[in-house]
Amino acid sequence: MENYYKSLLDNNKAWVAETLEKDASYFDNLAKGQQPPVLWIGCADSRVPANQIIGAQPGEVFVHRNIANMVIHSDINMLSVLDYAVNVLKVKHVIVCGHYGCGGVQTAMTNKQVGIIDNWIRHIKDVYRFHKDELNAISNEQERFDRFVELNVFEQVQDLAKTSIIQNAWERKQEIHLHGWVYGINNGIIKDLDITLRDNHSLEVVDQVGV
Ligand code: CO
Numbered sequence: 001m002e003n004y005y006k007s008l009l010d011n012n013k014a015w016v017a018e019t020l021e022k023d024a025s026y027f028d029n030l031a032k033g034q035q036p037p038v039l040w041i042g043c044a045d046s047r048v049p050a051n052q053i054i055g056a057q058p059g060e061v062f063v064h065r066n067i068a069n070m071v072i073h074s075d076i077n078m079l080s081v082l083d084y085a086v087n088v089l090k091v092k093h094v095i096v097c098g099h100y101g102c103g104g105v106q107t108a109m110t111n112k113q114v115g116i117i118d119n120w121i122r123h124i125k126d127v128y129r130f131h132k133d134e135l136n137a138i139s140n141e142q143e144r145f146d147r148f149v150e151l152n153v154f155e156q157v158q159d160l161a162k163t164s165i166i167q168n169a170w171e172r173k174q175e176i177h178l179h180g181w182v183y184g185i186n187n188g189i190i191k192d193l194d195i196t197l198r199d200n201h202s203l204e205v206v207d208q209v210g211v
Contacts, residue, residue, distance in 0.1 A: 036062045039085040039094045041078070041156070043069045047185050048099050054190070062089060067117065068104030068124055069096055071156040073163065082165050092175060094160060097190070098153040099183040105149050127155045150193060153180040157195055161203045170199050 019026050036059060040050040044065045051061055064081040071078060085091045098105070107114060108124035128135060131151045138144040157180040160166060169176050180193040197203050 030059055034059050034062075034089065036060050036085075036089060037092045038062065039082065039089075039091045040064070040097060041069055041071060041094065041160070042097045043067065043099055043102055043104065045099060045102065045185075048097070048183055050097070053183060053188065062091060067120055068102055068108075068152065069098050069156060070120070070123055071096065071159040071163070072123055073159065079163070079165070082160075082163060086165050086169050086174070086176060090174070093177050093179060094166075095179045095181055096153050096156045096160060097181040097183055098149050098156075099185055100146055100149055101185050102149055102152075105152055106145060109145065109148065124152055127152045130155065150182055150191075153182055153193060154195055156180070157197065158203070158206070161197050161200075167200075 016027075023029075038056070038060060039062045042048055042050050042063070042065045044067050050063050050065070051057070054061070062081070062085045064078055066075075066078070073079075082094075085094070104117075104121060105124055107117070108121045108128060114121070128148060131148075135144055135148055135151070138147055157178050160178055166176065166178070175198075178197040180195045182191045182193065183189075184191070195206055197206060
């Protein structure tokens, strides 16, 4: 266990050496500042590392992760990240990326008490309630779970669009696109749910059509 811990620091030293060998001014350039085009809102799951799965370099993706990639209107952490990303960094895209096999979403399909996380899961249970007709009609449990993951992303993108931060950005014609993705842990492939929102008009269209 101690060896494993120590290996992390050794890995860091090796990575720095390797990086500097390729580009001696790499860290000098990074230290000048960031202008990432993307804000990523993803799950805290250790198997979904934002940069790695989209081939993005340090400096490209501003990241917020929590259990089940939720956008909760009273979450001051998420709102602070979103505010900074939109109003200071001026990101062009906000991606909500869920993943199949999400433990948070799976827990929301049960009535088991887990602990303090139950209060967080409560919001995911609300997503089930909004879509219970569609979800209850899916008899295969795995398929129902997969669809619930997708619908949860859909709802988080909708909630994102309705934050005052995004509403104000669109109001002043700031270009910012919201996207919903689902990552497949078992194959590495990202499914674009094609629910991109660019303004309140597209929000209304998606609201009517569903997903
Ligand atoms: Co997850």
